[in-house]
Amino acid sequence: MYRLIARDGMAKSGEFVTVHGTIQTPVFMNVGTAAAIKGAVSTADLYEIGTQVQLSNTYHLHVRPGDKVIKQLGGLHSFMVWDRPILTDSGGFQVFSLAGLRKIKEEGVYFNSHIDGRKIFMGPEESIQIQSNLGSTIAMAFDECPPHPASREYMQDSVDSTTRLLVLCKKELQRLNSLEDTINKKQMLFGINQGGTYADIRIEHAKQITELELDGYALGGLAVGESHEEMYYIIEETVPYLPVDKPVYLMGVGTPANILEAVDRGVDFFDCVYPTRNGRHGHAYTNRGKMNLMNAKYELDSLPIEEGCACPACSRYSRAYIRHLLKAKEMLGMRLLVLHNLYFYNHMMEEIRLAIREGRYKQYKKQKLESLANNEE
């Protein structure tokens, strides 16, 4: 259940009540693809860096260790020892990218596991069954991921297919939630809006899926090659046609600036691998832009990555030490940067929520964007 707490222009801040606790929005979900955050970060660490929601990938967990294994072990929450909300994706995106498929028949698609080549069948029912086995808080609908660019005709076809798939997903989740041995009988479902950069297709689709009265709505198929301006335009056009009393999730986005702009257009949920991936490559997010900790100028720098930052890296270790760890290929260097970057994102979301609730979001966004643009590299 979503409770709208404050609006500031189109920006909104709410509380999303789940069986695993209440999520304050806007929120950035921390990505733990294979039931672990890359960079040796544990769920114990996630509590420390203010993570509200952990996101795991259905496809990855289906192929290893297997969703049935995880179900036998009590579900994903029990498996990775995390009692706050978990969102799982549908696996569709991986099916399309790994199997090289775009259009699928309604009943699903065969493809080979990237681990052992085993043939796997995945369709809307299978995706929901896997997510039910994982027992995540929020399941994502299995949709078609159209290419970018795509012709208008192709896009309309694909979106129609996504709508039909969504109906099947909803039905399957209702069935599974009513079964005795289902791990999370209150599993929620988010539908996914598609339509590429065709605003009218997006809007029509938004209206259709709104009628299905789902727990939340996602914008899919963005940040796939279109410009930031196109993405912001599509969000701006589409969000007004999604219910204001439900959370809106912009999938796979993005940079701090992307998030600031999307929040300003009414988005509640985000996820992105940037903070973990950049951390593992030696880059840190700060309020003065990104830093490359491998840079020679940090050799004797005894300051933390960012002064005043309360993350587990900054509250102890210096730039010089972290630089040394990266140069010496000590895993600890990556770990400290990933912890810092996730903390940075989580902390920014906290600032965002406060600014919206205090009615000063436009001003906050302007200042934050200016400071982030001061890239000191």
Added chain:
Amino acid sequence: MYRLIARDGMAKSGEFVTVHGTIQTPVFMNVGTAAAIKGAVSTADLYEIGTQVQLSNTYHLHVRPGDKVIKQLGGLHSFMVWDRPILTDSGGFQVFSLAGLRKIKEEGVYFNSHIDGRKIFMGPEESIQIQSNLGSTIAMAFDECPPHPASREYMQDSVDSTTRLLVLCKKELQRLNSLEDTINKKQMLFGINQGGTYADIRIEHAKQITELELDGYALGGLAVGESHEEMYYIIEETVPYLPVDKPVYLMGVGTPANILEAVDRGVDFFDCVYPTRNGRHGHAYTNRGKMNLMNAKYELDSLPIEEGCACPACSRYSRAYIRHLLKAKEMLGMRLLVLHNLYFYNHMMEEIRLAIREGRYKQYKKQKLESLANNEE
């Protein structure tokens, strides 16, 4: 200053007072070669797993980031944010193994850095200067590392050389400790007993270096290919000729069984890469022997690595989860195993100290060896 607290047969337990706090012996030092424990373990973690002493490698820190860099940053304690004792080795062992040298001239040896090929000169003064720059609690003397096996004549020559080097090290440390800008003016020096498996050479050498009245004494050149029985015999023969009111350090040893036997022959200090290296390869130490967490039989095993263990891994995560992390090549798997293994070693040393202080060491050792032999793999 070493205070003998209890003796139980030849086993002894003491307190070693240093400028960075008091070490309870017998103690296992946790190896952080390049100023970090491999496996993404931070000094913050070390406090949590009961680490008393951290050991770093002089050669590695000399070539990267450089001991002068570390000195400018306030020394190794400040660099890695660790306020308890640190022991640094002399770098001699790395010089011998990396440069392929065995015999050196008294003044030192040239060799190439394994990082950038740069020519480096290392002798007794250089080793002590580097260790002084690092500001470690305990510096190790620069010695010759004889091959195994070596002829009696070769060994006698080498040991004589080690004695002469030790005199130079002691003199250089005294000089450096009196300088104004030295980081740790109370840096201590441990001398190293050599002699391979020639008990009489060992004993004669032990007597000689005892006369130098150092802060502690190490047994070097063991666990280099001789049998465990030969090693125990040499410890047994030599330790009685080292002062009982000084700590005895058995370098680079070893398995839990090795440690139990060496403690029974009067050893106080240990260090070994086994717990970290085995952890990174998926192996866990337990009181029922070693476990290979990659084993398929743990796929659905919801127990912790070891029931009752209070380490950060066992207090939260299951064998099944750790196995999954290892299979998925998630760094977190290695990290959890390294934390468990170091905790296992540190905790065993605590049991050892208690058993000695309560006069039941023989009984404890017997039981522990029996339980460790129950290798369930």
